[in-house]
Every structure is written in structure tokens, then in C-alpha cells.
Amino acid sequence: MIEIKEIMNLLPHAYPFLLVDRIVELEPGKRIVGIKNVTYNEPFFPGHFPNRPIMPGVLIVEAMAQTAGVLAFKSLPEEDQGKPIYFLGMDNVRFRKPVIPGDQLRLELEITRHRQSIWGFKGKAFVDGKLVAEADLLAMLGEGE
DSSP states (O other): OOOOHHHHHHHOTTTTOOOOOOEEEEEEEEEEEEEOOOTTTTTTGGGSOTTTTOOOHHHHHHHHHHHHHHHHHSSSSSTTOOEEEEEEEEEEEEOHHHHHHOOEEEEEEEEEEEEEEEEEEEEEETTTEEEEEEEEEEEEEOOOO
């Protein structure tokens, strides 16, 4: 299991944009399962939407991308550690059910492609075992800083 402090060291994101709270399963080079606890205190809820808070779909996809980033970092050889990973795109995005305060997002991603600096991922998000969103994601390993 990877706790929030290590996630904060791996990803360049910070509050309010860090959208992964914990990693509960990890197979480097293969798959990962992350958790995002959705609370009413999220800064986007007052505007999306007043009196009926729903997590924006784009942020669900971003949570998937951040989880995929942890998988990529944990799958890199030592000589590539510290290089940035950039989110390049998304395809086949589908939102199945709304995500609301009190839900716990289970973010499941698997590597579908890894050639040179390009990574492909299949992502699915679940709440209480029900599929709420899915997407194919693309990322690229950048040059060192």
C-alpha cells in the first residue's frame, strides 16, 4: 500500500488538485488500484452544482491519470526516476453514474502499451463495485529536469 505522503513525493500535484488518496494494489509494469475519497469539502462542489453536488467527470479522468502516473513512476527503471510524465490524451471516455460526496472512487488502471517513452492505460472508476467512468489514457515520459 502507498500512503498519501509517498504519492505527494511521486506526483507534482498539490491541494486542491491531488486526486489520489491511497494506492491499495500495485503490480509495477502491469496494473494499479487507487482510492479517492470524495468529500463535500472538495473545492469544486459549491459550483458543480449548488444543491446537487456532482464530481466533474473531467476530474474523475484526472484522478485516473494521476493514478496511472503513480503506476508509470513505479514501473520506471532507476535511470528514468525523476523524469516528468505528461498526460497526452484520452479516448473512449464514458461516464456511467454520478459521483457524489461520501462516495469512494476505486480507480483501476492497467498498462495497455509501453513503447519507448509512450504509455497507454485502460482506466475504470468504480463506486461500491459499480462502474461510474472509464477511459483510455495516453502519457509520455519527458526529459529530466
